[in-house]
Amino acid sequence: MSPVNSIIKKKGEETSVLKFYLDKTKPLEDNGKHPPLTIPFTSMTNFIKATSTDSEHVRIVSAEQCHYRSGDIVKVIDGEFKGVTGRVARIAGQQRVVVEISGLCLVATAYIPNGFLETVQNQL
Known part of the structure; x- marks a missing residue:
């Protein structure tokens, strides 16, 4: 065993x-x-940041629901999702940041304006 x-x-x-x-x-x-x-510690911490807000608009999504703007990794630098790192996607007509736990799930934040995003140099 x-x-x-x-x-x-x-x-x-x-x-x-x-x-x-x-x-x-x-x-x-x-x-x-x-x-x-x-699940690596940094990935789990990122997932917890994305899902521990009071926002009712955070949702579990499928890959088919995610329309990625690019492959760029971004970090949220302001607002209730500050510190969350993921990929920008259009979901349900809104720009959101998608956090992926490889092999398990994808979680999308609520709407995030461009001014709250910063491109990250290294990949997740």
Whole structure:
């Protein structure tokens, strides 16, 4: 049993809420299963920033709903989403920043004006 499985399968209060997803974008391991999905700390922090506002306009989206303006990575420099990094997309007729957790989901912020965006040199 893998170290992750030994923790998850353990009975008790501390681990009873732990869950994990398998990363189906990676090849099968020796045990015939996909490895657990791991999310880098910076990606998770960015996701939390995007989803922890009081905005009712934050939404989970599909790739088909995202009409990307370019491949540029931007950082929100003002407003309630300040600090969020992602790609600018047009969704439901509005310019939004899309945050992706690879292999899991895409989240779009509420409308973000151009003046609140700054292009980032390095990619996510």
